[in-house]
Amino acid sequence: MEDFEFLRHITLGQYLPGDSLVHRLDPRVKISVMLFMTVAITFNVSYLANIILLIVCLSFVLLSKIPLGYILSGVKPALPFIIVLAILQLLFYGDAFVPYGTESRTILRWGWVHVTSGSVQLVVVSTLRFLQLLFLASLLTNTTTISDLTSGMEAMLSPFSRVGLPGHELALVGAIALRFVPILAEQLEIIMKAQASRGADLGAKGRLRFIQTTRQMVALIVPLFIDAFRRAEDLILAMEARCYVGGRHRTKRVRFRFQRADYIAYVLVLLFSAAMVAFRNRMPF
Amino acid sequence: MDAGRPIIQVNDLHHRYLRGTPLEVVALKGVTMEIYEGEMVGIIGRSGAGKSTLVQHFNGLIRPRERGKVIVDGEDLADPDIDIRALRQKVGLVFQYPEQQLFERFVGDDIAFGPLKMGLPMEEVRERVREAMEMVGLDFGRFKDRYTFTLSGGEMRRAAIAGVLALRPKILILDESTSGVDPRSRKDLLGRIDALHRERGLTVIFVSSSMEDVAELVDRVYVIDDGRTVMSGTTREVFSRPEELIRYGLGVPQVTEIVHELARRGKIPFTTVVNVQEGKEVVWKILNSSAT
Amino acid sequence: MEQKGFTVRRIVIAGVLSAIAILLGATRLGFIPVPTAAGNATIMHVPAIIGGIMEGWVVGGIIGFIFGIFSFLQATIPLFKDPLVAIFPRIFIGITAYFTYVGLKRFNEYVALIVAAAVGTLTNTVLVLTMAVVRGYMAPGVALGVGITHGIPEIIVACILVVAVVAAWKRVETGRGRSKV
């Protein structure tokens, strides 16, 4: 049976109302936390560091009171793929990865199969890293409304405008993108339902599935693009009619002010991330 | 209103959107109704009541997955093995915003989409397109090569309805498809649909928020509120209960209300009129009796 | 003739096309089931190509960047939960597509579109897989296999889509053409 509920698949940018500590944080703090933690996560490969990072990310989720099951449910469809990749990584990637300061010992060698302590670590660490970032991303997108996210983004990018970089414009592009995702999702649902109502056979099965679904996909996506361009033209007209010039001289709708919790969260995460990066090669295991 | 056999049966239908997410919306929580072959039936209810969700069950865009049953022309829609394309050809659905329903670039192509998907030869496709366009009052030669988005609101609605009529459905569902069109154009369009119903025996399901149109056109009405069937009966029966309708965020046609008000002021016994013609007669009667 | 900098038009087009990229990534629609066991090919990079072709390399680059951030935030597999794999390579999709298109446009519009689509797609495939190997998610052999089984259908579909969308939009603007019936 086909399923037209596109919005259900867009777990990103789905704000889940709540009143947790994390919900109340300044969006700029949340974006910064995301950036700092991402850097820390990207640079750490040891078991211990990743366990610590996972615990920290998990505690963010618990603080935000977002159901853990909801975050993990998004992963379910990709699970077989994740497992296959992990197995490939484990079996055939023995020599390539030597964690800093350790010897990579061979655990198993049999034909092409070559399992080393390095490849085991690689698989475990990339799984942990995946979970950490999954939790972090949810922290940002599920506890922050789109409008807060865009205002935060703009507030953080606008200083760049002063040195001639298009910070403000970039923020505006992001804001328009976020604004249009649900609109276009709805439009997509309508196009699909309209075609199905008139006999389009969506979700066909059989041997020529690739060809068939590609044709259907083109039939769906071309009208989607055309609709998007039309909406874009309308918006361009509206913005030009109102003499939108953008940039420095515009007054902002929202001015954020840091609360005490914001300062504390910001400083703590900054110090923690810096420490994790600084000590990345000194972890005992 | 010669009630034929039931062609759509809905029993205790439930539906949730975004099921299994924290954003779940319960849209239907117990709708029951029966629609007979060849009748023209109205579905009314305030915005968000669940009307669109309900009618999307009728052509299988949404399938019953939880409680409740939908049977269309003898087929149980919960059964994954039914021929869904045949069903969708039999049950034509025109959406709430028909202008969003047009997805091809040319009007002619859009209306031809259904017949082409049915694999009909070009000659027959063209014939069907011509016929469907005439039914809704669009000139074939003048409109077929027009860009869909250059049409006016009223023309878009006509084109969307034509695209569905080209499938030659047995049941036509109009989901508020005529709202927001200028009054004259709407009257013309409704007249054409009424003619299709009377002359060809098309079963029509008319979802509307205009009490006037409903009273004018349909024989029977179902009132949906908060995902449930809350009232049903002939148009006259339903409109004779204005207090209940108001509770469900609806009202009665203006002329009905005027006659009810006259009754409340003791001028006449309580009657329910459903169109201007009947209202006129009541007023004449009062004028005549006060003249004597 | 080329206008410099950020016009309102460029900002809006970049935003709207980024939205399509995000949408394609968020729904299963962005994936083409390839008739191999390797999983799915993707068309999520097509908006970046189209943006680059229509509004220049800056717009193409921005769309790729935003799409990259989202594919990073939204990834359900470890490979794309790494910003160096998910974000960095995507910036170049629209840029290479734009320069290819501009270089070939004077010969033939359609050829330019097709080659630009292919180059943009290759940019995505090659850079993502290279980063995947560099970051240790895939062995080079596996990456090559994935590159071939996914790269080829991705190129084909991207070419079809780019030509269909750009041609459709240009024809809408010029207002020519006739219906089939």
Ligand SMILES: Nc1ncnc2c1ncn2[C@@H]1O[C@H](COP(=O)(O)OP(=O)(O)O)[C@@H](O)[C@H]1O
């Ligand atoms: N695609 C959808 N996703 C989530 N919720 C929806 C969707 N469509 C409708 N709803 C919700 O379901 C309820 C019923 O909507 P609908 O059937 O459109 O009502 P009506 O047509 O009577 O106005 C509303 O609360 C609406 O917000």
Ligand SMILES: [Mg+2]
């Ligand atoms: Mg509705």
